[in-house]
Amino acid sequence: MSSQADLFADAVINSRPLLSTAALSAIRVTPPGGSQPEPFFGNPHQYNNQTPPTEWNDSGREELFAKILNLATTRSRNFRVFVTGQSLDKNGNVLSTVTKVYQVFVKPTRDPTTGAIQKDATGAPIQQVVIKYEGSM
Numbered sequence: 001m002s003s004q005a006d007l008f009a010d011a012v013i014n015s016r017p018l019l020s021t022a023a024l025s026a027i028r029v030t031p032p033g034g035s036q037p038e039p040f041f042g043n044p045h046q047y048n049n050q051t052p053p054t055e056w057n058d059s060g061r062e063e064l065f066a067k068i069l070n071l072a073t074t075r076s077r078n079f080r081v082f083v084t085g086q087s088l089d090k091n092g093n094v095l096s097t098v099t100k101v102y103q104v105f106v107k108p109t110r111d112p113t114t115g116a117i118q119k120d121a122t123g124a125p126i127q128q129v130v131i132k133y134e135g136s137m
Helices: 004-015 021-026 058-069
Strands: 078-088 094-108 127-136
Touching: 021 058
Parallel strands: none
Antiparallel strands: 078 094, 094 127
16 A cells, blocks of 8 residues: 555646645545545545544644645746736826736656657757736735
């Protein structure tokens, strides 16, 4: 049977691309014999051949998530972009401000055999940019 770390790793792999570390908290998995995905964190079905906790509460979920979140990074290909626009009157006074938030993920194209990042004729990596609108502030 899989260890808890293996189950978590499989859940992360199956949920990719994760556009931010916050997306880890939204990972959902389908339990054995189940038909509806359930949250990974705080899910008693994640305990194979182990005794699950007798009770899950928010602080328990938060503690487990905090331990994992500190090990995650988004240094390489993940960005959170804030775009702000303002409307000004003729004197330059701000009439209104709107801020939109986007998650931007740069996804490299990999060789299916070796997993190496493919490059174009100039030697630049071939990559796709995935942009996801997160919301307004």
